[in-house]
Amino acid sequence: MKINPKTGIDKLIFGMKQEDVTKLYGKPSRTYKDEEENIIYLYNDKKLRITFYTEEDLKLGYIIASDPSLQLFDKKIIGRNITEVQEELKAKGLTKWEKEDFDTYENFFNEAHWTILQTEFNEVIKVEIGAVFNDKDEFDWKFKK
DSSP states (O other): OEEETTTEETTEETTOOHHHHHHHHOSOSEEEEOTTOOEEEEEGGGTEEEEEEGGGTTEEEEEEEOOTTOEETTEEOTTSBHHHHHHHHHTTTOOOOEEEEETTEEEEEETTTTEEEEEETTEEEEEEEEOOBOTTSSBOOOOOO
């Protein structure tokens, strides 16, 4: 699965609706609502968690993925050393990372691309990407029907 910064993952594009996603991937393994009443789809076979924002007319706005096949700029990312990954990403414009520690986990956040690389024991274990904002401070939805 290919990570498309600012756009989505694989065939998922920020701004899709639930019916668009189910046409691509079928019925999710599980659905639920989070504390903000957003709708969450889990696809166990793809190791994806997809969030549809309630306040944005239930548009796809956030994706969490941990599938070992995930690629960012044509390089696998899961299971790799975070320092090596960050060095490779510098050449692609992802240079500024904010680090946050949680027990054995660390999150590395790039705000310009709304990307989080979560690590444990210095290896990337999860990627989170969200829809980015435009100059008007509104979501820059990439999906166009």
